[in-house]
Amino acid sequence: MKRLFSIEWNKVFYNKGTRIFIIIYFIMIILMGITLPNFKPTISGMEVDFIKLGALDFPAIWHNIAWLIGFGKFFLAIIVINNITNEYSFGTFKQNTIDGLTKTEFFGSKIILNLIITLFSSFVVAALVLGLGASFSEKFDLVNGIEFLAGYFVEIFAYIVFAMFLSFLLRKSAFAILSLIVLSIGESILKGVEFFVRFGKTPPKPGEEFTFFTNFLPLNSNSEILDSPSMDIQSLMSGGKLFTPDHIQWEFFGTNVFYIFLFLGLTLFIIKKRDL
Template structure:
């Protein structure tokens, strides 16, 4: 595994675009800390976002992983360009000539995907831990290290998403078209979800709930379900909602079924990538 990872990181080290995108990505992850600087001071209205509890333990694990997950497209560009470069510079063919099997080649890419996801998860962990220790109202050990399942869900989400990108990179061979393919698939899922909601509009159980039962098995929807939006979980938001007669009833926990579904899709994407490469005449 280390040999295969070394091969991939050697390629990335000499790819300027990949280096720049990686730096931007981790720079943006660090910039989550800038949220603490958001303040509004207009006459009697004084608002400091950090004081609203977004950096309180254990809520911070949910909030930061959700925000960080929205930045994953930057690393997606690294993954798909990594595959596109293999075809453009013919390094794929050279690796196979040098004795690397197609299975080892796919494994090297998958190990890189896992490595990026793991590094991102560790990075978010330390950024969140530091912000929490500075701003959280709750610093007991048991509270600090509760809800860490959001970090695990974040890791699974990135591995699944990047595996999808890897498959598209192998399928399409061009990074721009591979990213476009991801966007097209997102649109297809969104349109199909809208169609299901319209179809189930007369059901008593609720059209959205019925549509979600089907959509949870789609790859991007399943990845989205791993970490649900955290805003309505915030105490300040709930207080405002109650004042206007709204009451949020929602399960914000990490669902085992979602983890299983995303893990299954990850296996499918990697297997399809290998099958495609195995059949393709290079």
């Protein structure tokens, strides 16, 4: 494992494009951590203070921060796509196998890279939650709500595993990135079509629970693990807190675990069956 890690580290560290996207990701997270406590938009002439509304209170802060940083997963996917497609562009995949690296070991090195990226991103989430929570939360509660960190880990890992699958399938970074965007838009369109077919001109009543079957597609389900933060108007009126504690969507958590194994298996199949 140490050998595989060393090989991947050199490929990532000495690639200019990868370094640029890592820097962009870092800057995005740092700016969010700085601006979030001071972000007070004016809506209908009234200043909205998210801190007073409980956005950075435990345990809701776990959900809010993980959900916000989750939007940066596209940058992490680009890092993975760039790393893998460069193997074909520069011929390093073929050279590695000539030097004695088996296809299974090569595949393992990419899994290690994905795990490191996911662990690193999860560490950033935890650090931001602890820093902001310790500064602005009315009470410090590390354990309650930490399930969102597990949900975030699965969301990011599943997303970049899917990006890895597209990279090996298409071999070109532009094609893989475009496919990721198009598939995401396509699944959203299918969700809209399902809504129209099922409900037509009589949409469900407010508060009525129903399930979109298209939410279980790979990219839709990936975004549903954490879902948007929960807000309760009654809680705002009674206690002054808009953001309320919630739980991750366990059915989508399990669905993404399934997709992780599915796309890892398909990726290994492609690597073994395709010529160098």
